[in-house]
Amino acid sequence: MWEQIRDNQLRSVILVTALGCMLILLGSFLGQTVLGDWSIGLLLALLIWIVMTLVGYFQGDSILLSISNARKIGPDDMPRIYNVVEEMKIASGFEKMPDIYIIDDPALNAFATGRDKNHASLAVTSGLLQKLSRDELQGVIGHEMAHIRNRDVLLMAMCSILLGTIVMLAWYGSRILFFGGGTRRSSSGGGNAQIIILVIALALMIFAPIMAQFIYLAISRKREYLADASSALYTRYPEGLASALEKIGASTEQLKSANNATAPMYILNPFRKNGRAAEDLSSTHPPISERIRILRAMAGNVSLAGYESAYNQSHKGGGGIIPGSALAADDAALQRDTSSAGITQSEKERARETSDALWKLHNYREIACNCGLKFKTPPDFHGDTFTCPRCGTVHSL
Amino acid sequence: MLIAILVILAIAIIFVLILAGIYNGLVGARNQVKNAWAQIDVQLKRRHDLIPNLTETVKGYMQHERGTLEAVTNARTTAIKSADSGVAAQARAEGELSQALGRLLAVAENYPDLKASQNFLALQEELTSTENKISFSRQFYNDSVLQYNNKIQMFPSNIVASMGGFKEGEFFEVTDTVEREAPKVSFS
Numbered sequence: 116m117w118e119q120i121r122d123n124q125l126r127s128v129i130l131v132t133a134l135g136c137m138l139i140l141l142g143s144f145l146g147q148t149v150l151g152d153w154s155i156g157l158l159l160a161l162l163i164w165i166v167m168t169l170v171g172y173f174q175g176d177s178i179l180l181s182i183s184n185a186r187k188i189g190p191d192d193m194p195r196i197y198n199v200v201e202e203m204k205i206a207s208g209f210e211k212m213p214d215i216y217i218i219d220d221p222a223l224n225a226f227a228t229g230r231d232k233n234h235a236s237l238a239v240t241s242g243l244l245q246k247l248s249r250d251e252l253q254g255v256i257g258h259e260m261a262h263i264r265n266r267d268v269l270l271m272a273m274c275s276i277l278l279g280t281i282v283m284l285a286w287y288g289s290r291i292l293f294f295g296g297g298t299r300r301s302s303s304g305g306g307n308a309q310i311i312i313l314v315i316a317l318a319l320m321i322f323a324p325i326m327a328q329f330i331y332l333a334i335s336r337k338r339e340y341l342a343d344a345s346s347a348l349y350t351r352y353p354e355g356l357a358s359a360l361e362k363i364g365a366s367t368e369q370l371k372s373a374n375n376a377t378a379p380m381y382i383l384n385p386f387r388k389n390g391r392a393a394e395d396l397s398s399t400h401p402p403i404s405e406r407i408r409i410l411r412a413m414a415g416n417v418s419l420a421g422y423e424s425a426y427n428q429s430h431k432g433g434g435g436i437i438p439g440s441a442l443a444a445d446d447a448a449l450q451r452d453t454s455s456a457g458i459t460q461s462e463k464e465r466a467r468e469t470s471d472a473l474w475k476l477h478n479y480r481e482i483a484c485n486c487g488l489k490f491k492t493p494p495d496f497h498g499d500t501f502t503c504p505r506c507g508t509v510h511s512l
Numbered sequence: 513m514l515i516a517i518l519v520i521l522a523i524a525i526i527f528v529l530i531l532a533g534i535y536n537g538l539v540g541a542r543n544q545v546k547n548a549w550a551q552i553d554v555q556l557k558r559r560h561d562l563i564p565n566l567t568e569t570v571k572g573y574m575q576h577e578r579g580t581l582e583a584v585t586n587a588r589t590t591a592i593k594s595a596d597s598g599v600a601a602q603a604r605a606e607g608e609l610s611q612a613l614g615r616l617l618a619v620a621e622n623y624p625d626l627k628a629s630q631n632f633l634a635l636q637e638e639l640t641s642t643e644n645k646i647s648f649s650r651q652f653y654n655d656s657v658l659q660y661n662n663k664i665q666m667f668p669s670n671i672v673a674s675m676g677g678f679k680e681g682e683f684f685e686v687t688d689t690v691e692r693e694a695p696k697v698s699f700s
Contacts, residue, residue, distance in 0.1 A: 194634065194637050195637060198637065198638070198641035198644075199641075201641070201645065202641060202645055202648050203648075205551060205555075205645050205648045205649045205652060206651060206652055207652075208544070208548070208652050208655075208656070210547075349648075351651065
């Protein structure tokens with residue numbers, strides 16, 4: 116299990132290569148039709164792609180976190196989430212603690228980012244912290260850690276950049292082609308060849324983004340199952356993730372800060388329509404009911420092999436969700452008999468804890484009075500003292 | 513003739529490269545077992561450090577639970593002392609500490625004032641999480657040992673393992689009374 120998951124990697128390499136070929140084809144055909152030269156179009160397409168990849172590789176995580184309005188937290192800001200992440204860090208064998216970010220949003224969601232194990236970040240919404248119990252949180256964090264561990268995050272980032280480049284080229288290409296722009300057809304002869312190239316270029320412009328999208332989705336869905344299986348293995352408690360998914364699926368809030376490019380990064384597709392089981396080809400995530408059913412069918416054996424057989428049960432064979440090399444190195448793992456939580460917090464307590472942490476992150480200062488009242492003073496509060504309205508004690512700031 | 517020599521040379525180089533790869537894989541697996549073991553120790557140490565704070569916080573609230581408190585303090589002292597006196601003894605001591613702590617936290621449920629104290633809540637969070645971390649690091653250790661042992665037993669890496677003197681690691685089993693079994697990993 117702890118081995119690199121080779122089969123999956125090979126499959127991904129093939130798919131990425133297919134995406135890359137599509138980009139090259141599109142670039143050169145566009146070059147031929149618009150500029151009258153294969154090589155210029157090809158070079159332009161590659162140049163755009165390389166620049167975008169470099170930016171994505173080195174700056175992708177910070178860009179993603181900043182457009183999601185995520186705030187970084189330390190161990191003292193919110194011990195519960197920090198501890199849960201550290202527990203999962205130990206269970207998954209990471210050496211470096213990932214950075215943790217909170218997104219102030221009532222929607223229930225989480226995502227992982229970062230190019231490798233040493234540059235990993237996890238983001239969770241404040242809604243998730245309020246609604247999920249400790250066991251459920253462990254399941255979700257385990258799922259995200261598995262994404263980093265299996266290098267899904269890097270792959271998905273690279274794929275979405277490729278996809279983005281293809282879509283962008285197709286869009287601009289079609290605009291230039293249809294609304295004038297330099298169609299300086301160099302040669303006067305060879306009308307037939309011109310038409311054929313134009314038709315192919317048109318077809319590519321229409322189909323490349325769609326095909327690329329399908330490839331992207333195929334990669335992403337497989338990896339969701341694998342991440343679920345790994346999460347069950349880390350926590351030894353598939354019920355935690357199952358009931359977390361149930362809560363997340365039942366929630367009606369939509370994440371405000373998500374967009375099409377970031378959707379596959381989340382634990383649950385942030386764009387699903389209300390009450391719709393998004394199980395068709397156009398979804399980045401497998402249907403949530405399906406994922407819950409598989410997790411609940413694992414019945415004691417929480418290894419990857421256990422997940423595979425649970426998947427086969429609900430799909431009448433035709434599995435192959437977990438790569439063979441990972442299965443071979445995997446022995447049966449027993450489920451924990453009880454939840455490990457130890458601490459039971461009510462939803463109200465969790466809500467208070469989360470909002471306190473958010474106040475603190477926004478630089479509000481907290482004052483606890485001896486009479487039991489607690490105050491939060493805003494960052495622009497001017498004054499040296501503060502009087503408690505209940506008992507009259509004067510606090511100096 | 514030259515071609516034949518080149519082919520033989522190429523085969524020999526490939527063979528050596530494969531051997532080196534297997535050997536490095538074994539060393540990597542062994543180091544992972546070592547690291548996983550160190551993780552367990554870090555968490556046990558962390559628990560020892562947390563207990564004085566806990567007893568200090570709890571003392572004021574739980575006047576009638578002197579016995580439970582003393583049991584925790586004593587178990588901690590024994591556990592720290594036993595760190596040098598063999599793994600089996602340490603295992604027993606840590607197991608008793610776990611149980612004493614469990615009793616204390618269970619009794620604390622009867623004291624609403626204590627449960628409302630911010631200090632106590634923070635400590636409870638830290639202790640519970642440390643217990644979880646101990647069990648997760650044990651789990652990772654066992655997985656690492658399994659992977660390492662598989663490499664030692666399976667063909668063809670078993671040949672390299674026996675030549676390089678790699679010894680199998682021992683699993684970390686937990687019984688009801690004993691928190692930590694003797695791991696006896698020999699890294700020769």
